[in-house]
Amino acid sequence: MWSVAWAVTRYSIPEEMERGSVVANLAADLGLNTAVLAEREVKLDIIHSKKYLEINRETGELYIVERIDRESLCSKTAMTCVLKLDVIIKNPLRIFNIELEITDINDNAPQFRRDSIELDISESASPGERFSLTNAVDPDIGTNSVKTYHISNNENFNLDIQTGSDGSKYANLVLKKALDREEKNVHNLILTAVDGGVPPRSGTASITVRVLDVNDNAPEFDRKTYSINVAENTPIGSLVMRLNATDLDEGSNAELSYSFMLYTSEKVQDMFELNSNTGELKVKGVVDFEEIMKLEMHIQAHDKGQNQLSGQCTVIVVVTDVNDNHPAISITSLKRAVKENVPVGTLIALISISDRDSGANGIIDITINEDLPFVLNESSKNDFALVVSESLDREKIPEYEIAIIVTDKGTPPLSDNDTISLEILDINDNAPLFPKSFYTIPVMENNGPGSLLSSLAAFDPDLHENQYLVYFIIEKEIVNTSMSMLFSINPENGDLYALKTFDYEREKEFLFHIEARDSGVPPLSSNVTVHIIIVDQNDNTPVIVSPWSAHGSVVEEVIPRSIDKGHLVSKVIAIDGDSVHNSRITYQFLQLTDATLFSLDQYNGEIRTMRMFSYRDARHQRMVVLAKDNGDPALSATVTIKLSTVEQAVKVYSDTMEVPLEYDIFSDLNLYLVISLGAVSFLLLMTILVTIVLKCQKPKPTKAAPPVCRNSIISQRNSTIADSTLISSDAYWYSLFLAETRKGKVVVRQPVPKAGYIISSIPRSTGLTETSESAASTLQV
Known part of the structure; x- marks a missing residue:
């Protein structure tokens, strides 16, 4: 059901209230219960397009949610500004009409329609003349609108303020003192409009007054008399001087025209011409010092104003003698090229100089460009010889440009120049040079x-x-x-x-x-x-020399089952023909019947027992040993050892007891030692070593040690280790190998490189000295 609308409730607030400001308490003014406002749906409708107000349902207060600007809501000319809104409460429906009058505050400053005003006033204007100015506008109303105008301090102008029928204010500019353009041609003023608000606001505009000229000044030269010097033979058209008269007026009143006065002689006017627009005085005919030494001319300048005014001056011209002849150069007996080894004093060219002038103008100096290995020798007056003064070097300077300069002593001096191009010819004076020695x-x-x-x-x-x-x-x-x-x-x-x-x-x-x-x-x-x-490259494969068999790579060995832990079963020895780095050998098992029974030292190739044999261990053990060098890629060789065990100890040959094995011990050779050894020295050393070993080795008697040669480099070793013995302290390089196995002694000899190694098997019952082609089986590898 519709309810009857209440009477209009009107409030008055100033514009630009802050957000959140309370306009009125509707609950109190309209008799509404705040509990009812909280429970019911309340809608605030505003006729304008923006939403400025809101109701607090808890307190019933109407407050501002957006700042209100009177000038943007209402017409700038309207005296009143009302914002209408409806408060609608549903269940039951009730409508309240509210009018909110926005009162004006002085929040706008006066503003001129144009920021700058330009006026043209003749300097002949009389005091009291008036000139209209644009007025200022203020969107505020009443006392907050424009109230008065002010002008900046000056001597020539003041203001006349008028009030329009609508109450608006405007001002006229009044001339109070006559203007003089020559004294000041532009006047800059500031016009200020002030409103009646509290505090008052103001706006400004600039006034530019341009003073228009009248022809009230005559032209004037900067000097009454000019005295100038003009050299004889000055070219026709040459500028002698530029006359400069000034007129304080402007425009056509300051445009000047120059001319000879009537009492200037025709002879002078034939010799010089005067440009009527620029005042330039130029040579028109021949100026000859011998014909005339001094002349005088009278010149006037007049403006182009309505009432022409003029000024005059006198120009006195003094003709001076000049050095008008250049010195000349003549070159004869000229050489265009010389060899770089020509002797000092060699003639390059003969040079003659001359000048048609006389006196100081005819005295000539001659020079050549500096820092050159040449000099000018005077043979007679004005005759010179150009000769070599220093040694020449084509590799440093292959060609010379010799500039010859002659200058007289006139004022100003005149000069001439010529150039001699001299080529320096090459000789074979430089040996080839390598970048490095x-x-x-x-x-x-x-x-x-x-x-x-x-x-x-x-x-x-x-x-x-x-x-x-x-x-x-x-x-x-x-x-x-x-x-x-x-x-x-x-x-x-x-x-x-x-x-x-x-x-x-x-x-x-x-x-x-x-x-x-x-x-x-x-x-x-x-x-x-x-x-x-x-x-060196790793191009040699390791060769296994112990244990060795002449019939293949499988070696059979027999050991007693009662041996202790750590017993030396065998020793694998390989040699490599490469250099130290590539010949370093390491050993490893490839195959092994029982990995818990045997160990292999990767550096010296010794195979030892890791424990004692038990009844569970097989009587036959098979192991494959890999010998690999240190090259990239690495090369390798393998040997297979078949090991058989017996219950009782095998009788060892009695002649091995207490018999020392002789082996060669070398220091740990490195790359520098290997490089330093030449092939000839190496072969000679090997020959000496083998000779000493053969002479010192004797047949081994039972239980007796053989004599040892003191000059031999082979040392003794306890022969109870009846296995291969490395004869060099360097585990990676061998020059001579002497080993003993159960089947006999093995000698490895290294002949010429790349020929391979010769491995000889020597029967056990013979000594080393008994080795022969019939007694030893030899394997070439």
Whole structure:
């Protein structure tokens, strides 16, 4: 059911109230219960497009949710501004009409329609003349609108303020003192509009008054008399001077025209011309010092105003004598090219100089550009000889540009110049030069024949045939082999090639010289030392020399079952023909019947028991040992050992008791020692060692030790270890091997590299000295 609307309730608030400000308490004013407002649905409808107000249901207060601006809601000319809204409460439906009058505050400053005002006023304007100005507007109303105007302090203007029929205020500019454009041509003023609010607000506009000119000033020259010097033979059209008269007026009143006055002679007017617009005075005819030395002209300047005004000046011209002839240069007996080894004092050219002037204007100085190996020698007055003063070097400076400069002593001095181009011819005075005096070139062994090793190009700063180089290998024989059979060099560019495949195990380095020779006459040459170092590759597979069998890689051994833990069962020894790094051998089991029974030392190859045999252990044990070198990729060899055990100890040959094994002990060789040993020294040392061993070794008597040679480098070892014995302290390199097995002694000899190793089996009953082709079986590997 609809309820009857209540009478309109009206409130008045100032504009721009802060958000959250309470306008009225509707619950109190309309007689509403706040509990009813909280329970019922309350809707606040505002006629305008924005929502400015809201009701607090708990207190019934009407408060502002958005700031209200009177000037944006209502017309700027409206005296009143009302915001209408309805409060609707449902269940039952009740409608309350509310009017909210927005009262004006002084929140807007006056503002001019234009920020700047420009006025043009003639300097002939009379005091009391009035000039209209634009007025200011203020969106506020009543006393908050524009109340008055002010102008900035000045001597020439004041304001006349008027009130319109609608109460608006406007101002006129009044001239109170006559203007003088020559004194001040622009007046800048500030116009201020002030409203009647509390506190008052204001706005400003700038006024620019441009003072218009009248022709009230005559032209004036900066000097009444001008005195200038003009040199004889000054070219026609040359500027003598520029006359400058000034007029304080502007526009056409300041535009000037220059002209000769009537009492200036026609002869002067024939010699000079005057530009009527610019005042430029230029030479019109020939100026000759011998004809006239001084002349005078009278010139006037007049403006182009309605009532023309003019000014005058006098110009006195003094003609001066000038140095008007240039000195001249004449070059004879000229050489265009000389060799770089010409002697000091060699004549290059004869030079003569002259000047048509006289007096100081005819005296001439001659010079050449500095820092050149040449000098001018005077042979007679104004005659000179250009000669070489220092040694020449084409490689430093191949060509000279000799500038010859002559200058007279006139005022101003006149000069002339000429240039001699001299080419320096080359001689063969520079030997070829290698970038380095010593080349070390590493070459990997097994290189392909014809492979490029390095480029050994030299440089020669000379030219043409003196620069063309040919390269040679200086012949040198090594073991009846010429270097030219091992290496080749490209005679044109110095590229060095290998003619054969090198083997590190045979040759480790080469040292020779290469010569570079130019094609000059006589030829010059230089040489460089080349050190070729052969780099080892892992190209030799390890060879197992103990235990060894002439019939294959399977070795059969017999040991008693009663041996203790740690017993030396066998010892695997392998040798490798590569260098120290690539020849280092390590050992490991590949196959083993019982991994708990035997151990293998990876460095010395000793196979020992890890425990005693039990009745459960098999009587026959099989083991495969791998010997692997340290190369990349690694190479390896294997040996298979079949081990049989017996219940009772096997009788050992009686002649092995207390018989020492002789072996060679070498120091731990490293790469530097290996490189330092030459092939010839190595073979000679081996020959001496083998001879000493053969002479010191005697047939072994029962239970007696053989005599030992004091000069031998072979030391003794207790022979109770009846297995292979390493004779070198370096576990990775062997030059001589002497070992003893149960079947006899084994000798390993290393002949020429790459030929392999010769392994000889010597019967047990014989001594080392009894080795012969019939007594030993030999295996070539």
